[in-house]
Amino acid sequence: MAQGRTTHTLGPHQDPAVDAAVLAATRRLLVEVGYSGMTIHGIAAAAGVGRPAIYRRWPSKAHIVHEAVFPPLTPEWVSENQIENEVRRLVFGTVALFGDPVVREAIPGLMSEMRADPTLQKMLDERLQAGVRDKLTQSLADWTRTGQVRPEIKATTLLDVMAGTAIFALSIRNVDDLESVATSLTDLLLHGILG
Amino acid sequence: MAQGRTTHTLGPHQDPAVDAAVLAATRRLLVEVGYSGMTIHGIAAAAGVGRPAIYRRWPSKAHIVHEAVFPPLTPEWVSENQIENEVRRLVFGTVALFGDPVVREAIPGLMSEMRADPTLQKMLDERLQAGVRDKLTQSLADWTRTGQVRPEIKATTLLDVMAGTAIFALSIRNVDDLESVATSLTDLLLHGILG
Amino acid sequence: MAQGRTTHTLGPHQDPAVDAAVLAATRRLLVEVGYSGMTIHGIAAAAGVGRPAIYRRWPSKAHIVHEAVFPPLTPEWVSENQIENEVRRLVFGTVALFGDPVVREAIPGLMSEMRADPTLQKMLDERLQAGVRDKLTQSLADWTRTGQVRPEIKATTLLDVMAGTAIFALSIRNVDDLESVATSLTDLLLHGILG
Amino acid sequence: MAQGRTTHTLGPHQDPAVDAAVLAATRRLLVEVGYSGMTIHGIAAAAGVGRPAIYRRWPSKAHIVHEAVFPPLTPEWVSENQIENEVRRLVFGTVALFGDPVVREAIPGLMSEMRADPTLQKMLDERLQAGVRDKLTQSLADWTRTGQVRPEIKATTLLDVMAGTAIFALSIRNVDDLESVATSLTDLLLHGILG
């Protein structure tokens, strides 16, 4: 994929084409063979790249997948004032993210390796949650002050529920109807279950 | 060679002591070295058992862990009429289950391998959810009829939220304060976030 | 894991030092534990080499032993004109070859596996007999023409007798007196048994 | 094969039908899968017999094969006075014995295991050679006294040549023309190679 076949084009500088080829191959392989079916050798072969070129860039399969799967920029998720719209946007965004077929495959594997690698844990937290958590904490404070939200509600609980539910429904139960999952969760979050 | 040094006590029947030793060793190793650090050879050695005795019983590490971690009987979880108490009991039960250190280690690994092994997916679903789901569906129907619960609420959504949140907070974020997690989640489920 | 502890010195080329170490270890183990007591793992360990490095080079234990035991060059065995001297040299050479302690151990094992592996059969034939057979056939033709040898004598019979007798006496009966075996066989071949 | 399937007919006595079934299965398997392809389990299954019944009778595969392949009685081989006829009879008998397809397969395996098991070595020697060697020694003494045989000829040399040549030609080179092998060897033994 990268180029020629047995040649490369940059002298003593890392070739960006290698990065791109590896990440693209990773995304492709994730849906083809799954996280656990993926090997470094397999990625290298699919990317048309030598294995050392991969080890030079990432310390483990989890790090490759992490970079391949999650966009490098945290999107501007929390911004509205209207609380219903805001929660709806957060839930639909979360469900859309974890509903991507590539992410569905990647998440359980990443979670599994996170437990043994705190580095990875931190990277994933920062990439996926930290920004949103801070903003959501601030928004909740505002909403609580204005009485829009009950004071018992904490940002971490909300994020646990949104991410956990999405992961469970999409990566574990493998549900296909994203719309339904997001709608039900939004309703539940906003109103609770009591009639 | 010098082989057959030790004895066993059951003729052509599988020795329950081997099962017990393997499952106990699995639980012990889960917290000591983690799911991914565990090998079949390691389990066999820790259990004082030959590897073939393990392969005779379980087809993969995930199946061993599954049996080691989850009790063979589905507890009588859903039974009360008082909806608040019932939800509280469900949430606290779920949090207690997924908060067990052994389960915390096991869950991400199991989830990862479930995606590649539908057998495992089915086993876990039946072991953990099927019974509760049926009962909860029935209870919800009753509660909805009596107006205690809003009609939009579905059993699958509730279970996704409870299990997903517990897994995310306990296995992924590794939170230690089970009480707080359960209390917050119960409150959120019952009342929603709106003031 | 802590891996890749040691180094090797040739890039993408097979390291001749590995070949040498394996073959030397094989020769050593042959006399220490015998052919059937030798395992690929044992050879690898004794040679300080990984098992895959062995499987990369030889398809079976028999092939390793074959290469370890027999020198890669067919010596210049058949060359003299004086028939008595020539036969004496052939017999003594054969007895010396099969009398080597390493060869004594290797031969029965190799023979056993040859029956199931035609590849091995061909390799051993070419290595040990083909060259000698051709030369001996030619010499016999000369000698027959000059009346030095009876016309009934065939090269294959001579080689069967020399190799078979040496193997039987040395590898099977484990006789130690090479000199006596060679002398008796030479006498018998030259003069037959009739008085 | 032996009988019924899960029953046997003798009380606390070994069932001769089991012996017979095992030996017959061994002979059959030898030509079907070869010595090294044969397992105790395979023999037991082919004989319709449990493995312990085999271990109760023979200590190793080699011992089974030994008994399966060689007739329990040493035939009356050495008996004639006419030396040419006697040698011819010995050679043809030896070639016929080692030319049997079952024996061809068995010999290299047995030879291989003999080196590690002196018991086996002794059994085979007694079964195949001891009787013949004594008689031949005596006959040679007579023939030497009457000048029919050159005094240098020893019985062990003759037996090494006959057995070794037969094994090499038939088990190793896998020659099919028994007649030719026996005729050539007889001629060589009687007259030597000199014209």
Next chain:
DNA sequence: TCTTAAACGAGACGGTACGTCTGGTCTTGAA
């Protein structure tokens, strides 16, 4: 007739070698 003792088929047991695969490190030779 009843008891004892041994052989039987079946198959689990601990152990170990097999041959394959993956992980992570290193060196080559070219660019």
Next chain:
DNA sequence: TTCAAGACCAGACGTACCGTCTCGTTTAAGA
């Protein structure tokens, strides 16, 4: 200093066979 290629060691994988052992049944021989 990068690159592709690939050899290297370490070690886990799942399979197969080994030789031992126990089970539960069956049966002959001794009491």
